[in-house]
Structure formats: C-alpha cells, structure tokens
Amino acid sequence: MTGALPQVAVRRAHWPRRKPRVRKPFAGPAANQICMRFTSLKLNSLRDLLLEELRDLYNAEQQLIEALPKMAKAAKAPDLKSAFNHHLEQTKQQASRLEHIFAGMNEQAAGETCEAMKGLIKEGELIIKAEGDADVRDAGLIGAAQRVEHYEMAGYGTARTLARRLGEGEVANVLQQTLNEESEANEKLTAIAESQVNVGAARK
Numbered sequence: 001m002t003g004a005l006p007q008v009a010v011r012r013a014h015w016p017r018r019k020p021r022v023r024k025p026f027a028g029p030a031a032n033q034i035c036m037r038f039t040s041l042k043l044n045s046l047r048d049l050l051l052e053e054l055r056d057l058y059n060a061e062q063q064l065i066e067a068l069p070k071m072a073k074a075a076k077a078p079d080l081k082s083a084f085n086h087h088l089e090q091t092k093q094q095a096s097r098l099e100h101i102f103a104g105m106n107e108q109a110a111g112e113t114c115e116a117m118k119g120l121i122k123e124g125e126l127i128i129k130a131e132g133d134a135d136v137r138d139a140g141l142i143g144a145a146q147r148v149e150h151y152e153m154a155g156y157g158t159a160r161t162l163a164r165r166l167g168e169g170e171v172a173n174v175l176q177q178t179l180n181e182e183s184e185a186n187e188k189l190t191a192i193a194e195s196q197v198n199v200g201a202a203r204k
Contacts, residue, residue: 050162051105054098055112057155061095063114064088064148067121071141074127076134079192080142087185094178101171120148138197142189149186153179 043049068091072084102109124144130137156179163172 046162046166050159050166050168051107052112053155053159053162054101055109056114056116057152057159058095058098058102058109059112060114060117060152060155061091061098063117063121064091065095067124070128071124071145075138075141077138077192077197079196080138080189083185083188083192084145090181090185094181097174097178101174104171116151117148120144120151123147135197139193142193142197146186146189149182149189152182153186156182 041052043052065088068084068088072081072088075081075084099109124141127137127140127144130140156175160172160175160179163169163175
C-alpha cells in the first residue's frame, strides 16, 4: 500500500453517558398490602391458616356490603333487585357472625384485604356501567354475582373444614350456616336467570 489511512483519535470524554435504568419499586397502598402479605404472613399451624381464611372472608363481606346496593340499583328485573337487597341483609349478618367468631378466639378481624373479591367486584362494576339492553345487563349481573357466590362458598367450605379439624365445633356450625345461605343465594340467582332474565335477553 502506498499510504495509510490517518488514525482518528476517539475522544470518549465527549460521548454522552447513558444513565443506568433503575427499576422503581412499587409504591402506595397496593405495595404496602403486597409487602405485608409476603413479609408478615406466617402459617405455622392450622389455626394460623384458619385465621387467615376468616380474615379474608371478613374483608370480602365488607366489600360486598358496599357493592350490593350498586348491583341492586342497576338491576331491572324486580326479583333480581329484591334478591340483591335480601342478600345485602344476609351479608351484614354474616359479617357480624365472623366478628363473634374472632371475639371468641380472642383475635382481631381486621388486617387482611381480599384481593380476589376486589377483582370480582371490579368485573361486576363493568357490567353495572355497561350500556345497552337492560335484560342483557341483568344476565351479566347474575353472572357476576354468581362468581362472587362461588368464591364465598369455596372460602366458607375451607374454613368450616379447618374448624372441624381443630375441634372448633361451634365455629364450624356457624360457618356452615353461612355456607348454606351462600348456596341458597346462588340457587336463587340461577332460578331468576332461567325463568326470567335469560328468557327476556334471548328475545333481543
């Protein structure tokens, strides 16, 4: 070669330095709930698990007490509106029963957030706010309510079984009473859907 290419000095000092990406941690109430759940939850015995289940159910009932009036207001069918209002009164009684259970066990009822119920209620709110035919919306409300009932039946069934295993016969009986009510409420919703709401919605 007759000549060499001139070397170019690279001045790194003039390059803009990229700041490293820093992942921001969760903040706010949601983060506190997540942290509390994973750092303070200790299940060393079946009694611990029973208390965890009961606190979850108690918070779920508290959320439902706020949600059911909205569902009743949104319902068009008189029987459906009546069913929601009736179950609201039942839910208040069920929450009161749980308070008595906690008092008998010398434990606090508060301290747990039922994230599952929060999600179910949020789905129900989408139906409440939905535009369109009222009969079709009623059918959606029944579906949302029955998802809630099935969640509660699973929770109360689990808590009852744990109470029986621990020899807490009175607690188990109270939980069974609520479980029966949840099952009856679910059956009533099915009857309303099959005899009225779904029939009207299918004509649209």
